[in-house]
Amino acid sequence: QVQLVQSGAEVKKPGASVKVSCKASGYTSSNYYMHWVRQAPGQGLEWMGVIDPSGTASHYAQKFQGRITVTRDTSTSTVYVELSSLRSEDTAMFYCASEEPGTAWFDPWGQGTLVTVSS
């Protein structure tokens, strides 16, 4: 059974950084691109970035350039997203989602990790 399991909820203060993990099981996740998507409360989905199957190349939405880092540990089938200089507007559910190379669609998705930024 293909599954992406994300780390638990986080509460951070403004200016801090957060690192969310996404562990794959049930398939060879190192063959897949892994994307990060966030959703602020009551708002729409927002694409944040992607890392290639080998973990050597990451690409980010212009909005997050300079604040986001996506990394991959192929030995543990885990992908991470780190967002720095957090502000209250970064409060959101963060999702990881897998893409089979060349298909340009996301499936499966992780269960989501709520990141709350509050002083």
Next chain:
Amino acid sequence: QSALTQPASVSGSPGQSITISCTGTSSDVGAYNYVSWYQQHPGKVPKVMIYAVSNRPSGVSDRFSGSKSGNTASLTISGLQAEDEADYYCTSYAGGSTYVFGTGTKITVI
């Protein structure tokens, strides 16, 4: 990288057909046949309904169909059912290994 434009809400009666539009630019929707659509029920994880403009993943009802013309993609739901009430998002490849989502459409079955 501006969000793709979708109508905020669309409603229909059971059995009706509805269509959701997704308007982008010649740099995203118009440039690639990589538009996908996601259904999201409240509190749930998004689920892919259509990929590569008009393809249905295994297990998705054939009541869902997709198309594209120029810079605008569309999702049509035929034979509307109560269970179709949800938020729907389009997304498109935008070049340079980046993607952009639509603003989202709330479907109400009246």
